[in-house]
Every structure is written in structure tokens, then in C-alpha cells.
Amino acid sequence: MRWLLVAALLGPLSAQAQRVKADMDCRFTGADFVYDCVIRLRPPLEGIAIVVGADMPSMPLAHNVRPVKATPGKAPGEYHARLDLDMTGEWAVKLRLSGAVRDLIVLHFLFTETGVTPRRK
């Protein structure tokens, strides 16, 4: 528990870590609620472990999908993941980054049976 106490006491002293941003494009595979997604990190970091999960904003913590590991793509900072959702609708996709950077990036998309559109900023 010592780390907890130290972290709690440090509070405001912590340094701002490097912020990574991500874009994601997904396309419908033709199979029910299965989408192939390409994630692009900014800056284009390589060797990052990305676990991709998703949950529905109106039922956080309960209505979610089993997280999958993204695999590195050909371009720098590019990763691929296949999302197997429960249903169409708006999902908050969570990219959990670990390795050289640790972060959680949340992106919103409207998944339909024809395609995927980003929602919000």
C-alpha cells in the first residue's frame, strides 16, 4: 500500500506525462456486429500494447464487450483490432495503452450495419 500513500501525497506534484492521441477508422465486416478497426497513434509510437474495449455510454461497466489486443500494422503508429460488438448503436471505444506510455483514450462511434461514424470531439 506504500505506493498508494506516496501517490496520494504527491498529488499535484506529478508531472504531466506525454499525451498521446489516437484516431480510429472502422469498417463493417459483413458478419453481425463485427468491425475491423485501424488505430493510428499521434505521435506514431511503435511497440505500444493496445487493448481495445468498448461499452455503451448509457450502461457503463455492465454493457461492454470483451477487450481484444490490437496488433501492429505496417505503417508507424498503426494498429489493427477486430471489434465484436453486441449490437449496433453508439459505443465508447476504449484504447488502453501500455508500454512506453500508459493512457486510456476514449473515442465515440456510431456503429451501424452499413458503417461506422465518429461521434463528438
Added chain:
Amino acid sequence: MDEYTIGVLTNVGLLAFLALSAYVLLVAGELSFGQQAFFGVGAYAAGVGTAMLALPLPLAAALAMGLGAGAAALVGLPTLRLRGLYFAMATLAAAEMFRIGFELFRWQVEVGGERVGPDGTQGFRGIRWVFEHGVEPAQFLLMVWALLGAVLGVLVFVERSRLGVAVRAGGQDPELAAAVGLDVLRIKLGAIVAAGALAALGGALFAHHNTYIEPRNFDIMLGVHSLAYALIGGLGTVLGPLLGVALDIGLLEGGRFLKEYRMIVFGGLVAVLLMFRPRGVLDERAVHRLTRWR
């Protein structure tokens, strides 16, 4: 422990705070469809605390609990004399007012070159205390369950005390409780405030687990589920809501093969369970039987 298991156990722990909050009110004899509002107040307050005011998480969580308790008192005072369905409707309406309030809440400051803070329907991003302090998912899980254990300990202690007996008596028969000299309204208000603080603590942890919150996270679905957790698990012991969450999440996770039908099947199972055990798996009778064997 793999990342998936850590994630599921963390979710169970976080939802347990909300379930316990609904349980406290059920034991006090009231059905609330509005505990998600205080979960939201806690999430926003703690998010503002760490991400905008640079407070350490324990302090932000304490602030969240205080605000959650205050918000619950604000709802509880005018609804104190309502009973049953009327109280449930009032809590639902109040929760919707809070959710709409979150949608209108805009307050952002610049932190590290980025705008951080609640941005209405766009939500509140950048609640990154956990990441900035290198707290690993397993450590966060430990933090959640340590706090949950402490809360359960306090609730067990209260349940075994005269206060606990008074809350249960006021919940089961308010007229009889008042006739033996109990101040039922005061007990009920205390339960409402305590339940608000509990939900807010869960919300504070949820915001830091998720790093992002938005008004829709705190809509009626979450309130209905929190009630369902408490009712499924049982009203006989504080362990009931925890069992309810574990059953709910366990069934949902185990029913992934049902794909889009799993929520329908899950709803049916809950309905069947409540037909046979209207006060949950660990109801008063079951707890009495179990404790008799000790």
C-alpha cells in the same frame, strides 16, 4: 491475473458501491430510482478535484462524498414524507434533473496546454490521476476493493447496532417504529444522506477508472440496475448487493455467446428469480437460516 479478469472485478467493485447505496434505502423502506444521480455527482466532483484543482484522489473522493451526501439531503428533505411509489417517482425525477444539470454544466480550465473539465453533453475528458501517478490496473482494483471492504465493514457494524435495528424497523413498519418512539423521518433522512455519500464514492472511483464521464453514464438504466443488484442479491445482509452485482456481471459475462439476446435472457432470469424470491437470494429468512448454523 489477466487484464480481462482485473477489468471485470473492478467493474463489480465499482457497481457494488451503487448497489449498496440502493440497498441502504431499501432497508430503510424506500425504493429509489435515483441513486445514479449521486454516483454522477461524485464522478463529476472527484473529476473536477483531481483534473482541474490538482487535488490528490483521496481528498477529491472525500469532497465527492460530501457533495453526494449534500445532494442527497437536497433531494431527501422535500421528499421525506413521500412513501412507496411517490418517493420512487420523486427520486427518478430528481435524478433526471441532475442528469440534465450535467448536460448544462460547462467549466473548463487549461491544464498542460489542453482544455480540461466538464463540457456539457460532450462529457468530461482527461480525468487522468490514475495514469499520472502510475497506478496499475491491479493496484486500482486493490484500491477499489479495499474501500469496498471498509464500507462493508462499517455497514455490518451499523446493521448489528441499535441504529441498524432502528433503520430496519422503520423500513418494515414505520407506524409501529414511530409508536415505540423512533424518529422515523430522521432515520430515513440519515439513510438517504449515507446512501448518497456511498454512491458518490463509487462515482469518484468510476470517473478515475474510466478517465472520461458524460451525462448519459448517469441515466435511468444505471439506477434500475443498481436497484436490481440489491433486490437480486437480497435484503437480508449487506453482502446481498455484492452478490447481486456478482450474479449480474457473472451472468452477463457468461452469456456472451447469446450475443444481442443476452440482455433479454438476463432480464427474464431476473424476473423469474424475483417471482420466487421477492426479497432476493440472501433475504432475511435465508440469512437467519445461515446464521443459525454457526
